[in-house]
Amino acid sequence: MHSQTWKAMAMAALVVQLCTSMGVDSSSPHPDKIARLPGQPHVGFQQFSGYVTVDGNKHRALFYYFVEAEIDPASKPLVLWLNGGPGCSSLGVGAFSENGPFRPNGRVLIRNEHSWNREANMLYLETPVGVGFSYATDNSSYVAVDDEATARDNLVFLQGWFHKFPQYRNKDLFITGESYAGHYIPQLAKLMVEINKKKKLVNLKGIALGNPVLEFATDLNSRAEYFWSHGLISDSTYKMFTSACNYSRYVSEYYRDSVSSICSLVMKQVSTETSRFVDKYDVTLDVCIPSVLSQSKVISPKQVSERIDVCIEDETVNYLNREDVRKALHARLIGVRRWEVCSNILDYEVLNIEIPTINIVGSLIKAGIPVLIYSGDQDSVIPLTGSRTLVHRLAKELGLNTTVPYRAWFAGKQVGGWTQVYGNILSFATIRGASHEAPFSQPERSLMLFKSFLEGKHLPEVF
Amino acid sequence: MHSQTWKAMAMAALVVQLCTSMGVDSSSPHPDKIARLPGQPHVGFQQFSGYVTVDGNKHRALFYYFVEAEIDPASKPLVLWLNGGPGCSSLGVGAFSENGPFRPNGRVLIRNEHSWNREANMLYLETPVGVGFSYATDNSSYVAVDDEATARDNLVFLQGWFHKFPQYRNKDLFITGESYAGHYIPQLAKLMVEINKKKKLVNLKGIALGNPVLEFATDLNSRAEYFWSHGLISDSTYKMFTSACNYSRYVSEYYRDSVSSICSLVMKQVSTETSRFVDKYDVTLDVCIPSVLSQSKVISPKQVSERIDVCIEDETVNYLNREDVRKALHARLIGVRRWEVCSNILDYEVLNIEIPTINIVGSLIKAGIPVLIYSGDQDSVIPLTGSRTLVHRLAKELGLNTTVPYRAWFAGKQVGGWTQVYGNILSFATIRGASHEAPFSQPERSLMLFKSFLEGKHLPEVF
Numbered sequence: 001m002h003s004q005t006w007k008a009m010a011m012a013a014l015v016v017q018l019c020t021s022m023g024v025d026s027s028s029p030h031p032d033k034i035a036r037l038p039g040q041p042h043v044g045f046q047q048f049s050g051y052v053t054v055d056g057n058k059h060r061a062l063f064y065y066f067v068e069a070e071i072d073p074a075s076k077p078l079v080l081w082l083n084g085g086p087g088c089s090s091l092g093v094g095a096f097s098e099n100g101p102f103r104p105n106g107r108v109l110i111r112n113e114h115s116w117n118r119e120a121n122m123l124y125l126e127t128p129v130g131v132g133f134s135y136a137t138d139n140s141s142y143v144a145v146d147d148e149a150t151a152r153d154n155l156v157f158l159q160g161w162f163h164k165f166p167q168y169r170n171k172d173l174f175i176t177g178e179s180y181a182g183h184y185i186p187q188l189a190k191l192m193v194e195i196n197k198k199k200k201l202v203n204l205k206g207i208a209l210g211n212p213v214l215e216f217a218t219d220l221n222s223r224a225e226y227f228w229s230h231g232l233i234s235d236s237t238y239k240m241f242t243s244a245c246n247y248s249r250y251v252s253e254y255y256r257d258s259v260s261s262i263c264s265l266v267m268k269q270v271s272t273e274t275s276r277f278v279d280k281y282d283v284t285l286d287v288c289i290p291s292v293l294s295q296s297k298v299i300s301p302k303q304v305s306e307r308i309d310v311c312i313e314d315e316t317v318n319y320l321n322r323e324d325v326r327k328a329l330h331a332r333l334i335g336v337r338r339w340e341v342c343s344n345i346l347d348y349e350v351l352n353i354e355i356p357t358i359n360i361v362g363s364l365i366k367a368g369i370p371v372l373i374y375s376g377d378q379d380s381v382i383p384l385t386g387s388r389t390l391v392h393r394l395a396k397e398l399g400l401n402t403t404v405p406y407r408a409w410f411a412g413k414q415v416g417g418w419t420q421v422y423g424n425i426l427s428f429a430t431i432r433g434a435s436h437e438a439p440f441s442q443p444e445r446s447l448m449l450f451k452s453f454l455e456g457k458h459l460p461e462v463f
Numbered sequence: 464m465h466s467q468t469w470k471a472m473a474m475a476a477l478v479v480q481l482c483t484s485m486g487v488d489s490s491s492p493h494p495d496k497i498a499r500l501p502g503q504p505h506v507g508f509q510q511f512s513g514y515v516t517v518d519g520n521k522h523r524a525l526f527y528y529f530v531e532a533e534i535d536p537a538s539k540p541l542v543l544w545l546n547g548g549p550g551c552s553s554l555g556v557g558a559f560s561e562n563g564p565f566r567p568n569g570r571v572l573i574r575n576e577h578s579w580n581r582e583a584n585m586l587y588l589e590t591p592v593g594v595g596f597s598y599a600t601d602n603s604s605y606v607a608v609d610d611e612a613t614a615r616d617n618l619v620f621l622q623g624w625f626h627k628f629p630q631y632r633n634k635d636l637f638i639t640g641e642s643y644a645g646h647y648i649p650q651l652a653k654l655m656v657e658i659n660k661k662k663k664l665v666n667l668k669g670i671a672l673g674n675p676v677l678e679f680a681t682d683l684n685s686r687a688e689y690f691w692s693h694g695l696i697s698d699s700t701y702k703m704f705t706s707a708c709n710y711s712r713y714v715s716e717y718y719r720d721s722v723s724s725i726c727s728l729v730m731k732q733v734s735t736e737t738s739r740f741v742d743k744y745d746v747t748l749d750v751c752i753p754s755v756l757s758q759s760k761v762i763s764p765k766q767v768s769e770r771i772d773v774c775i776e777d778e779t780v781n782y783l784n785r786e787d788v789r790k791a792l793h794a795r796l797i798g799v800r801r802w803e804v805c806s807n808i809l810d811y812e813v814l815n816i817e818i819p820t821i822n823i824v825g826s827l828i829k830a831g832i833p834v835l836i837y838s839g840d841q842d843s844v845i846p847l848t849g850s851r852t853l854v855h856r857l858a859k860e861l862g863l864n865t866t867v868p869y870r871a872w873f874a875g876k877q878v879g880g881w882t883q884v885y886g887n888i889l890s891f892a893t894i895r896g897a898s899h900e901a902p903f904s905q906p907e908r909s910l911m912l913f914k915s916f917l918e919g920k921h922l923p924e925v926f
Contacts (some may be wrong), residue, residue, distance in 0.1 A: 229692035229891040231840045231847050231881050234869035235855050284841075284896050285748060286877045377694045378747075384694050392698050406697035408738035414749045415740050418694050423571035430694040433747050449626050 011367075016028040030065075031330075032164065034340050038324045039108035043101065044118060045070050050330045052151045054129075054159035060141055062157045063133035063331060065124040066165070067101055067117045077172040077205065077454055079120040080158065082127065084179030085211070087343040088352075089132035094177070096316045099439035099446065100124065104319035110145065114443035119451050121168065123161070125186070127154055130346035133326075135334035139345075146349040151187040159201065172205040174454060178381065179436060182212020186360040193367045206370040208453050211382040211436050212389050214358040214373070217248040221385030223344050230283050230380065232274045240266050255350050256357040282378045282435030286310055312440070313341060362398055363426055372427045372453050376441065377417065378436030384430050388420075388436060395422035411457035419459045429459060466786040475621040495529075496791075501787045508533050508552065508580060513793045515623035517592075517616045523604055523742065525620045526596035526794060526885035528554050528587045528651035529628070530564055531578045540668065540917055542583040543621065545590065547643030547676070549613075550806040550814075553587040557640070557767035559779045562902035562909065563587065566775060567782035577906035582914050586624070587917030588646070590617055596789075602808075609812040614650040621872035635668040639918060642845065642899060645675025651821040656830045671916050674845040674899050676796065677821040677836070677853050680711040693746050693843065695737045697909065703729050718813050745841045745898030749773055775903070776804060784852065821853050825861055828888055835890045835916050838881065839897030839904065847893050851883075858885035872922035874911040882922045892922060 031051035046068045050411050051061040061258070071078040083090040094100065099116040102109035105370040116122050126132035128150045130142040185207050192202050223351040224247060228238035241247070245263035253259045259267075260423050274280070279287050309315065319325055320339045326332075336345060360369055373391050375384035395402075400423030408415045409429065417430035431438045431445050439446035452459050495513035495590075509531045514524040516711050532539035544562070546553040556565065562579040565572035579585050589595035591613045593605040625632040638648050648670050655665050687710060691701040704710070708726035709907030716722045737743070742750050746767045751774040772778065782788055789795075799808060824834055834855050838847035858865075871878045872892065880893035894901045894908050902909035915922050 225692060229688060229848055231838070231851075232894070233850060234883060237869065273869050273871075273881070275878055277871065277873070375694070385692055388694075389698060406700065406736050408736075408740060410740075415738055418736070419740075420697060432694070 005316065030164070034328055034330075034335050034447075035330050037092075037102065037109060038101055038322065039104075039253070039319075041109070043070075043111075045073070045101075047101075048165075049447070050136075050164075051332075052157045052164070054156045054160065058135040060129045060139045060153070061134065062129065063091070063126045063135075063151065064157070064161060065095050065100075065329070066161075067095070067115075067122045067123045067124075070115070070118050070125065072169075073121050077174055078123060078168045079116065079179075079454075080123045080125060080173065080175045082154075082175070082177030082184050084177065084181045084182040084184070085179045085342050086128075086183075086348040087131055087337070087346045088179075089126050089339075089341055089343075090177070091126050092313075092316045092320055092341050092351060093122040093437065095122075096319070097312045097440050099443070099450070103309065104315040105309065106315070108310070109319075113441065114439070114447040116447065116448065119454055121171075124157060125154065125157060127157070128348075129153070130321075131343045132339055133329070133331040133333070135332070137334065137335075137336065139335065142345050143347045144349055145346060147183050147187055147352045150184060151191050152365060154184065154188045155191050156229055158261070165259060170203055173203050174206050174208065175204070176208040176210070176450075176453075178210035178212065178438070180213055180353070182209050182214045183355065183357050184381075185209055185212075186357045188320075188366060189364050189369060190360050193345075193364065193369065204369060205394055206372070206456075208372040208374065208450070209361075210374050210438055211376055211379050211384075212387065213353060214387070215356045216251075216312070216354045217246075218390055219382050219386040220248040221246045222246050222383045223380055224382045225385060226383035227274060230335065232278065232283060232380070233268070233270060234273060237266075237269050237273055241270055252354070255353075269430065279435070280380045281437065282376075282441060283315050284297055284378045284387075285381050285435070285441065288314065295394060295437070354450065358394055361434060362394055364392075365398060365423075368425075370425050370427075370451075372429065372454065374417075374429040374431060374449060375431065376436055376438035376440065377430045378434060380435040381436050386429055388430075389412050391420075391422075391428040395426055398423070398426070400426055401408075404458050410459070410463045411445040413463045416442075416445040416448055416459070421458065427453075465695045469872050489870050494526060495629070496794075499792055499877065500565065500791050502567075502782075503506050503565055504574055506533075506574075508536070508564075510564075511628075513627075514795075515620045515627070516569075516595075517619045517623065522601045523592045523599040523616070524597065525592065525616065526554070526589045526598075527620070527624060528563075528792070529624075530558070530578075530585045530587075531565075532584045533578070533581050536584050537584050537630075540637055541586060541631045542893060542917075543586045543588060543638045543797050544579075545588060545617075545638070545640035545641075545644040545647050547558065547641055547647070548594075548805050549591075549643045549646075549811040549815075550594055550642055550809045551643075552589050552802075552804055552806075553640070554589050555776075555779045555783055555802070555804050556900065558585075558587040560730050560775045560903050562906070562913075566772065567778040568772065569778070575906065577902070577910040579902070581910065582917055583637070584634075586849065588617065588620060589813075590620070590865075591809065592616070593734050594806045595783075595802055596792070596794040596796070596797070598799075599795065602798065605808050605809045607812055608809060609813045610646050610650055610818060613647060614654050615646065617651045618654050618658070627868055627895060636666050637671065638667070638672040639667050639673070639913075641673035641837065641901070641915075643676055643816070645672050645677045646818065646820050647846075648672055648675075649820045649827060652827050652832060656827065656832070669835070669916065669919075670827065671837065671913070672824075673833040673837050673901055674839055674842050674847075675820075675850065676816060676845060677824065677850070678819045679714075679817045682849040683714060683846050683855055684709045685713040685846040685852070686843055688712050688734070688848060689843045689846040690737060695741065695746060695843070697736060700729075700736055704733055715817070742771060742898070743843045744900065745839075745904060746843050747841045748898070748904065749897075750893070751777065758805070766794050780804060783891070815879075821857055825857055828861060828863075828886075829869065831888075833890075833919065835892065835894040835912075837880075837901065837912060838896060838903035840895055841897060841900055841904070842899040851891055851893075854883075854885075854889065854891040858889055861886070861889070867921050870924065872910040872924065873926045874923070876926045879905075879908040879911055879922070884921065890916075897912055 034047040101115040126134040211217040224241040245266040404421035406420040417428040434442040495511040497510040564578040591596040664860035687704040708729040867884035868884040882892040
């Protein structure tokens with residue numbers, strides 16, 4: 001009850017904030033337009049980047065990178081992309097390693113043939129403050145940042161951004177992203193649905209969550225079985241990792257700075273067996289040796305195929321730290337010396353990981369918002385098995401019948417993965433051969449999934 | 464007791480047979496030498512192929528292909544390679560698709576840089592009669608062929624072959640192969656150990672079994688869990704596939720021509736979900752579309768990487784059916800119109816699959832023969848989880864302690880897989896990213912595993 005009152009007050013304050021932050025003149029020219037990124041090839045679409053201030057005192061500003069659709073942007077929807085962490089960059093991971101139009105390669109940028117701006121106007125947001133080029137002038141803003149503040153800031157950002165780009169305000173909006181964005185996205189979407197009840201502010205048409213954290217224990221504990229079935233741990237360690245100390249217990253203890261001796265023992269054994277030279281975000285494919293040796297990574301997209309640059313993260317860090325690149329992006333370094341993939345200064349409320357968001361996903365479905373939950377199947381961090389179980393359970397709770405039975409789907413002439421749809425509103429899909437960052441390791445299959453999602457169509461059943 | 468008497472008699476007969484079949488003059492020139500295979504590049508090593516007659520009436524003859532080691536064959540061991548099926552060809556699958564020196568590519572042969580003849584003198588045997596170029600003039604020889612007859616013929620073959628190549632008789636001998644060779648190899652090795660007790664005939668130094676059938680129920684039933692954990696079937700189908708009808712029950716019923724309605728239902732559901740466009744022998748990688756559409760394959764090695772020809776099987780079939788190739792190989796087509804990957808004329812006692820061979824592996828270890836059991840980890844047909852469980856259980860039964868704890872091993876600078884060694888005589892290893900035919904899909908890692916196996920060394924712990 002008390003909580004309900006508090007929530008109503010917070011909501012009222014947010015509406016006021018959204019209505020008073022509309023200070024940008026939409027008829028002015030675009031100061032955020034990117035003339036050209038250093039090393040980029042010629043392209044026919046426009047790019048923008050810059051800041052949207054998210055509080056009244058202008059102490060906190062979020063950085064975005066916006067790529068208009070390659071062809072006829074006016075006919076295409078708007079898609080907001082969010083990476084996870086919490087604390088990792090949608091610019092460096094999402095845009096420059098996964099589904100953006102370019103990937104850094106030495107001094108130049110090369111075209112990503114499966115960029116998602118083939119299908120949509122793509123908006124990449126570095127959030128919350130303290131991530132990448134986003135900043136607060138007051139360092140205390142980086143402390144105790146939580147899911148609720150992040151969702152609110154993200155919504156305020158979007159309203160501010162609509163003032164810079166009013167032509168996108170009434171467009172169909174989709175939100176997608178991965179990993180900890182399994183928190184960010186449902187929470188932001190929920191705010192939108194609530195706000196829309198009072199005054200239609202956004203035209204939310206669907207959300208897609210890739211390898212998302214949705215329910216702490218189920219997601220994290222599916223890792224043991226994943227390790228075992230993929231050969232990374234022995235029979236005896238698997239037994240310990242499910243009976244003596246499971247992963248959710250370990251993480252819970254770790255975040256509370258009280259790791260028990262049994263969990264410490266089990267985790268040491270698991271770490272020894274799995275090897276630091278295996279990318280847990282993609283257990284099958286090779287690692288970028290300099291990255292592993294530097295031990296500096298939180299998110300590490302890597303791959304073996306010659307078409308895929310396993311050292312893309314190193315390339316991105318180098319590229320985004322060039323002064324000419326920063327200048328072209330209208331980006332500033334405030335309070336930090338370098339742009340980082342995942343923030344070193346943000347002190348996020350890590351215990352927020354224990355907040356279940358699968359029930360929020362359920363409430364969105366009840367509100368008529370289509371949801372897709374997809375899994376790169378080579379990811380051991382948030383394994384497909386946990387996500388599939390959660391979706392199946394949610395469908396049952398909501399009384400949704402299977403409308404597309406579990407079956408393979410196709411991209412080109414090959415199986416792109418498997419899918420199941422419930423009540424034509426809740427979908428599960430795997431992406432075969434994909435990592436935690438699916439669009440990085442399987443760009444063609446990911447683009448096909450994305451296209452079907454935007455069009456509200458079932459994934460191709462044949463080729 | 465009765466069985467023991469019969470066995471003793473059979474053994475005596477076999478010794479007589481082995482001693483009377485030594486009709487080839489070892490000082491004669493090699494009529495089996497291959498001058499040159501059509502389309503092959505120049506190489507410095509010798510190749511031989513031809514027939515060894517395995518019965519007194521000369522009605523049955525086994526075809527072999529022998530590749531001397533690339534450098535200094537006299538210093539290298541002899542390795543006998545056997546494919547499985549039962550009924551599939553060691554020439555077409557083992558030699559030309561997996562670990563031989565050449566792979567067919569259109570009109571030519573290209574070099575396999577990771578050919579196992581870099582480390583050993585490789586002898587590929589098409590067995591039993593009815594497989595590939597091996598034949599019997601009497602068609603009744605193809606009926607009711609079983610494990611016992613196959614093991615005996617294989618031993619007789621080897622003795623005959625030693626008369627053609629006496630310089631290899633006293634060499635260190637290793638036997639390796641995959642799949643149903645999990646029956647062929649331990650059974651042949653057991654015969655060798657028994658014969659050696661009477662008169663030292665072979666110098667057996669170890670066996671290596673890749674994705675082998677060792678114990679029917681454990682191997683086959685691990686498939687359900689593999690499908691589920693790799694995303695090929697739904698939660699609900701997984702439940703049915705473990706409770707209502709498991710895979711060993713289905714296969715058992717199928718071979719007895721008495722499939723129950725429940726098993727029929729479950730298998731239909733499993734087949735529908737897994738999709739025929741996914742290679743069950745390598746669930747991650749792409750399929751050769753013409754091969755899938757022709758539906759003619761028993762064994763189907765396929766892969767996505769540009770370095771790997773996913774249509775190698777089609778290429779091999781075309782190559783080995785060229786008349787000039789057959790002539791160069793001294794091969795004949797007796798009673799068949801074409802060379803086939805897996806035999807159409809052999810009527811093998813399929814129920815022999817239910818004979819456990821893991822206990823034979825145990826007896827070999829007791830006799831001092833080192834054993835390696837390895838698993839390509841993308842194979843759902845004989846999954847790594849079943850093999851690992853069987854090895855772990857056997858080690859426990861034999862009272863062997865772990866001498867190398869479960870850990871990653873390296874090929875180059877990447878993790879090649881995981882390994883565990885018991886009592887320095889029984890080893891388990893996975894090959895990361897490898898199919899049922901591991902040397903086909905992961906040639907570099909497989910060669911490293913093979914080299915360590917021959918040298919009796921532990922797999923590399925670092926790079």
